[in-house]
Amino acid sequence: MADKDFTHQLNGxxxxxxxxxYQMPDYRNLLQIYIWQDxxxxxxxxxxxxxxxxxSRNLDGPLASVRVAHAGLVGPAELRHVGAEWRLH
Structure with a gap:
């Protein structure tokens, strides 16, 4: 049985x-950052x-901004030539 997250990745x-x-509920001049990931x-x-x-419905701190980033985890491996080589021993 496949993992649920892996199945989701295969489906896009x-x-x-x-x-x-967001703004702090008691001090509107202060901003706080929350990181959400799923x-x-x-x-x-x-x-x-x-x-x-x-x-928005349940928390007192009003939203100020939301920045979103997403990346795929399932895909071909990326290999690049570094252009240099170091040897130990």
Whole structure:
């Protein structure tokens, strides 16, 4: 039986990281950063949207900004020539 995350990757889901900047509930001039990471499907990002909806409904700190990055983990290996060689012993 395959791992659930691996199956998602084969179906187009990628590891997604969101940097969420929000205002502190008691001190609106202070910003805090929260890092969220999960497997999600670009460009709709259904899990991230669900999490941000939950945040907006249930948490007191209003969102200031959200930066999203995602990358595929399943793919061909990348090999590059370094152009130099060092030997130990």
């Amino acid at each position: 889901w990628r590891l997604t990281t969101a940097e969420i900047t 497997y999600d499907k670009a460009p709709q990002f259904p899990r991230l949207i669900k999490f941000l909806d939950f945040w």
